[in-house]
Structure formats: structure tokens, C-alpha cells
Amino acid sequence: GAGVSQSPRYKVAKRGQDVALRCDPISGHVSLFWYQQALGQGPEFLTYFQNEAQLDKSGLPSDRFFAERPEGSVSTLKIQRTQQEDSAVYLCASSVGSGAPYEQYFGPGTRLTVT
Amino acid sequence: KQEVTQIPAALSVPEGENLVLNCSFTDSAIYNLQWFRQDPGKGLTSLLLIQSSQREQTSGRLNASLDKSSGRSTLYIAASQPGDSATYLCASRPGDYKLSFGAGTTVTVRA
Numbered sequence: 001g002a003g004v005s006q007s008p009r010y011k012v013a014k015r016g017q018d019v020a021l022r023c024d025p026i027s028g029h030v031s032l033f034w035y036q037q038a039l040g041q042g043p044e045f046l047t048y049f050q051n052e053a054q055l056d057k058s059g060l061p062s063d064r065f066f067a068e069r070p071e072g073s074v075s076t077l078k079i080q081r082t083q084q085e086d087s088a089v090y091l092c093a094s095s096v097g098s099g100a101p102y103e104q105y106f107g108p109g110t111r112l113t114v115t
Numbered sequence: 116k117q118e119v120t121q122i123p124a125a126l127s128v129p130e131g132e133n134l135v136l137n138c139s140f141t142d143s144a145i146y147n148l149q150w151f152r153q154d155p156g157k158g159l160t161s162l163l164l165i166q167s168s169q170r171e172q173t174s175g176r177l178n179a180s181l182d183k184s185s186g187r188s189t190l191y192i193a194a195s196q197p198g199d200s201a202t203y204l205c206a207s208r209p210g211d212y213k214l215s216f217g218a219g220t221t222v223t224v225r226a
Contacts, residue, residue, distance in 0.1 A: 004158075031212065033212070033213075033214075035214075035216075040218065041218050042119070042204055042206070042216030042217050042218045042219055043159075043204075043206075043214070043216050044216070045213045045214065045215075048212055048213070056212075056213075059213075091158060091159065093159075098211075098212065099211050099212060100146035100147065100208055100210075100211055100212070101146075101166075103149075103161065103164055104214065105161070106151075106158045106159040106160075106161075107158050108157055108158040109157075109158050111156070
């Protein structure tokens with residue numbers, strides 16, 4: 001079946017621009033996660049949704065970062081007034097249930113470059 | 116906060132040699148530990164997931180062990196092939212849902 005998809009795959013933004021990154025989870029998956037992966041590093045947790053509820057946004061680096069999942073399926077990560085330090089790969093993952101036993105399935109990521 | 120360390124950061128071996136990749140974590144109270152593969156420009160592919168009650172998991176040429184008490188996991192890849200060249204990431208699950216990742220080990224298998 002279809003896996004997690006993300007769009008766009010690549011985004012180049014000029015410093016100060018706003019960007020929106022989209023994640024389509026696996027159909028029926030309750031949980032959705034966003035991670036940020038800087039070059040040469042492992043992914044870092046950003047935020048977690050259970051259905052449409054954002055239960056944890058502790059990893060969002062600043063108030064310029066905003067995520068939503070209004071209907072409990074597709075999610076959008078928005079970054080306002082992008083800065084060079086925002087350049088990274090943004091990974092989305094989904095899982096069928098909530099909690100520890102459920103494996104997270106990752107999408108291909110969106111590579112954001114801020115110039 | 117859970118800290119996950121992977122050693123070495125990079126590894127180059129001739130084809131056919133066995134690979135040993137190490138992962139250590141600071142908080143032993145984990146739900147599970149997962150090994151991923153990441154190819155350049157691609158997302159994460161799950162290789163093996165070891166639940167906290169398990170000591171090891173095997174899939175084909177891959178074997179992963181888990182020692183919670185010492186905060187260590189090891190991924191063994193037998194008889195390496197050039198197609199095994201990739202970055203391997205380990206991730207522990209100390210809480211209910213977040214994954215804490217190491218920085219990865221980049222493996223090159225020379226033909």
C-alpha cells in the first residue's frame with residue numbers, strides 16, 4: 001500500500017520567506033510526527049499529533065514554526081520568516097496507534113534550503 | 116533528556132566483511148530500540164525493532180542485540196555487500212512516542 005508521502009521534496013526559500021511543508025500519512029494512521037534532521041545529524045523530534053489534536057509541540061525551535069492537522073489526516077508544517085538555520089530535512093512519520101508499541105513509518109522528507 | 120551515541124561515525128570495509136555498528140543510550144528505561152537505514156536524499160527505512168523485553172532481533176543478514184542495563188545496542192551485518200552502503204541510525208524510545216536518534220554511522224562497502 002501507499003506509504004507516507006511528503007511534498008515538496010525540495011524547497012529553496014530566500015531568507016525571510018514563509019514556507020509550508022505537507023505530509024500525507026498512511027491512511028487510517030492515528031499518530032503523526034514531525035522531525036527535523038540537520039546535515040550530518042540524526043532527526044530531532046518537533047511535534048506530535050493524535051488525530052487532529054497536537055499533543056506535544058515541545059520540539060518546535062521557535063514561535064516561527066507552526067504545525068496543524070485539522071482533519072486528522074494531512075498535516076502541514078509552516079515556517080514563517082525563514083532563517084538560514086532552518087535549512088534541514090523535515091521528516092514526517094505516522095503510526096497506526098498511539099503510544100510505544102506502534103512502529104513509526106517515515107516519509108522521504110522535504111529538504112529545505114534557506115539562502 | 117535521552118542521549119544516543121553511535122560509534123564509529125564512519126566505517127569503510129571490503130565486500131564480504133562483517134559489519135558491527137554500536138549504539139549507546141543514557142536512559143535505560145526504554146520501550147524499544149529501532150535501527151534504520153538512510154540512503155542519500157531518502158527517508159528512513161526501518162530495519163529492526165527490538166522491544167524492551169527482547170534481547171535480539173534477526174532479519175536475514177541483520178542481527179541486532181539490546182542490553183538495556185548497560186544502555187547498548189549492536190547491529191551486526193553479515194557478509195557485507197556494496198548495496199549495504201548507507202547511513203545507519205539507531206533510535207531509542209524512552210517515552211511513550213518520541214524517538215531519540217543517534218547521529219548515525221555512515222558505511223561504505225568497497226567492491
